[in-house]
Amino acid sequence: MPHLESHLDPEVLTLLAIGESVATPAEQDHLSTCPRCKAELSALTRTVVAGRSTVLLEDLEAPPDRVWSRISEELGFSTPAMTSGATAVSEIGPAVQTRPTNPSDAGADRSRAGSDAAPAHRRRRRGLIRGLFVLAASVAVVGVAVGGWALTRQATVVELASAELAAFPDHPGAEGSAVVVERGDETVIEVALDADVDPDSNREVWLITEDASEIISLGMLEGQTGEFVVPDTIDLREFVLVDVSDEPVDGDPTHSGDSIVRGALDFA
Incomplete structure (x- = not known):
């Protein structure tokens, strides 16, 4: 079987990415052994999957207008890009439906003849390739812009x-x-401890009501610092005391009575 001396044509890679069986035996053989072409096909396939998936998603949280403005600037669009997240996808959407679903339609398509057939096919492919690469660029910019926005939040x-x-x-x-912070939908207590304790014991973090009538464990403190999520059912204005105890390894889940440090939360 002959081998290709160069890499696969971008048009072939694009059509393979959307599921078209267009590669010749020689091209298939090259693709199986060429890391570069494999990587390009994989990237294009991920882009197609992302585009198709985006069309099906509902109830997505829309990033603010400044995110789309940045995307427009990056891609050089004269108008705001993808305000609904579907512009780039729509460019390739119709072209993806390349196989007729009705056998009679397929026969009718094959029966068409004329000088416009080949140019139309080429135009379709050029439009598909352009659309896919626009989508690839859009997905990359959206990933950076929206990802950065999400991380900031x-x-x-x-x-x-x-x-x-x-x-x-x-x-x-x-x-x-101890510092209580609100991070997204969670309330977290960040605890730090500097103390000489028995290395064979455990340090456990507790929340205690001001009158010491109720106590709950948040978990073990590993090392000198730790973060503990406060259960939604706990009102920190009632469980106002933060306590770190020295707990022997005895299987008893209750407080040992050996507190190392304790302090009352001061709300800002």
Whole structure:
């Protein structure tokens, strides 16, 4: 079987990406051994999958207008790009439906003859390739722009309260801190502890009501710092005390009574 001396034509790779069986035996053989062509086909296929999937998605959260403005600038569009997220997809949508679903339609298509057939086929392919590469560019820019916007939102942290954790008599010199932050849909307590404790014991973080009538465990503190998600059912204005205890490895889930540090949350 003859082997290709150059890489596959971009048109062939594009048509393969959308599911067209257009590669010759020699091209198939080349594709199976060429890392570059494999990578290009894989990238184009991912773009097609992303485009087709976007058409089917519903109830997506729309990024603000500044995101689409940036996309328009990056792609050189004269009008705002993809305000509904479908412009690039629509360019290739009709072209993807290349196989007739009715056998009689297929026969009718093959029966057409004339000088316009070949040019029309070439125009269809050129339009398809252009559409796919527009989609690829759009997906890349959308990924950067929307991804950056999403990360910025996720990085927004609001501090709600804090506490200085003071040492108990049995642990002189120990000190710690607790900071309550709102991160997205979660309320998190960031705990830090500096203390000499038995390496064979555990440090457990607790929330306690001001009158010590109720207590809940948030989990074990591994190392000197840790983050603990506060259950939605817990009101921190009631469970206002943050406590870190020294817990022996004895299988008893209750508080050992050996608190290392404790402090009351001060809400901003």
